[in-house]
Amino acid sequence: MEIIINTTLPFRLIPEIPKDKDFKRVLRRRLLNGWNYALHYVDATIKVAYSTMDCWKSNYLKGLRKRTKVIFKRPFVRVKTTLIKYNKEKGEIKITIKPRKEYLILNIKDEWFFDKVKDWEIGEIILKENSAYLTFKQSIDHSIIEIIVGVYSNLKSLDIYHPIEGWIRVDLSELHRIKEVYDIIIDKLKSIYKKSPKRIMLQKLSNCYKPSKIYIKYNILYFCLTYCLLPH
Structure with missing residues (x-):
């Protein structure tokens, strides 16, 4: 049996991301070579990298991304709570950089939000080059609440x-399909808009196909449906 391959058709690679324990162990050992900082930062980097690659692969298979290497243009690092000490009285947050050697201290006592969160617990912190994103969590007294409803949102x-x-369960698959269809329409219109001289007409056409007006209505509909299903 003769197999004929059409070389005129575009060739598309299907990426495979290694996720076995042996590969991750070797990767972690390689990154820890000469590393003098807390081990958590390496583990967090691997976790973020896998999450980013999975997101890129999903978009690539849908035709929304090109076959180019993913690059973080704005570096950041996630700090877990075990590396954070929060002094509520002083309004001081102490982050471990090098265990028992180097720390980053953030003083938020004079910040505008301190009075609102001074009695709350500190959560995960995201550090960037010139800024820090702080998260706080407030304990809730469950004894005064009759019914607690848990909500888990998937794609x-x-x-x-x-x-x-x-x-x-509320099915959002149709809402997701509509969003994807109109996202593709908007992307095509934007691509034509950059090349076509008739920009005013295309701009008006693009405004007519804004997906937000459509799937926001579906979102409200599903929310109302969910609310009606719950007992009052």
């Missing part, structure tokens, strides 16, 4: 757990 579904009614 294509909204899962709600009610202690009496049980699990309630």
